[in-house]
Amino acid sequence: MLSIVSLVFRAKEYFEPDERDEVSQMRLAVIGSAGSYPAPASACSSYLLQHDGYQLLIDAGNGSMSNLYNFTTPGHLDGVFLSHPHVDHIADFVGIYHYRQFACVPERKLDLYAGVxxxxxxxxxxxxxxGDTVNINIVEPSKIFKIGPFEATSELMAHPVQTYGLRLTAKGKSIAYSADTGPCESLEVLSHKADLFLCESTWIEESETYPKDLHMTVTQAVGFALRGEVGKLLLTHIAYPNSPFVALAKARELGARNVELAFDLEEHSI
Ligand SMILES: [Zn+2]
Structure with a gap:
């Protein structure tokens, strides 16, 4: 049976994070990783990037708000970057907005970064x-701007609607996010020598029937990672029922050395 002392110790462990975790690394929590629509036990695109006490949510796809509570609450977010207006990237911003409007009204408005x-x-x-709840910051291509502790830059991607990929840098470490895109030069720019490259690979096998300028295959994602000499490739947005494990095996076959899968609720240090 657990003693009171050990229960107190465990509660302390839970509520007071170990100071060793307070190193100046960026930490990326995968909130949702499913491609285009939810998959079994997986929400649509959303990632929580934390650094120096700042919490930035990158995209807020459908179903992701439930997973977010595992790491923080919508009231504690400092900023949100939304890559493009497709539902699988913005739907749960509606819940975040209403949470901050009615359930828990923070002193500070939420900083929103998105295209017009x-x-x-x-x-x-x-x-x-x-405007009552959000400070709107309109993102434009090829401009450097600040998001909390990050230096940010965005580029237009190859997708049927206005879509911004993102690169964030802090203390010499960088993360690049493809958002949704077909192969394009902008992705070369954003991903070049990124320490972590979060890249969509909606499809696994090549097919003549895939529309141009929509999404990428694993082969294409690995190509960008190798040419860009990225530190780690994190494959995401794999559309169910494509198997992430088949995608990972293929990425390794193609020569990607440091490659992992983005799974909901897993964290990655940068
Ligand atoms: Zn899209």
Whole structure:
């Protein structure tokens, strides 16, 4: 039977994070990794990047808000970057907005970073200009801007709607995020020598029937990782029922050495 002393010790462990965790690394928690639509036990695209006490949510796809509570609450987020207006990347921003509007009203407004088309889509979804709860920062291509402790830059991707990929740097470490995209030069720019390259690989096998400028295969994702000499490739947005494990095996066959799969609720240090 557990003694009171050991229970107190364990509670302390749980509520007071070990100071060794306070190193200046970035930590990326995968909140949702499913491609295009939810998969069994997996929400759509969303990632929580934490550094120096700042919490940035990157995309908020459908189903992801439930997973977010494993790491933080919507009221504790400092910023949200939304790559593009497709539902599997923005739907749960609606819940985050309502949580901060009604359930737990933080002193500070939420900093939103998104392209103008995404902001317009949110306005239509919410029937609001967002201004009561959100500071809107319109993202434009090839500009350097600040998000909390990060230096950020965004580029337009090859996707049917206005879509921004993202690169974030802090203390000499960088993470690149492809968002949704077909192969494009912008992705070469964003991913070059990134320490962590979070890259979509919606499809596994090549097919003539895939539309151009929509998504990528594992082969294409690995090609960008190798050419860009990235530190680690994290494959994400693999569309069910494609198997992530088949994708991983293929990536290794193609020569990707440091490659992992993005799974919901797993964390990666950068
Ligand atoms: Zn999309």
């Amino acid at each position: 088309e995404t902001v317009d889509a949110l306005g239509r979804l919410l029937g609001s200009d967002l």
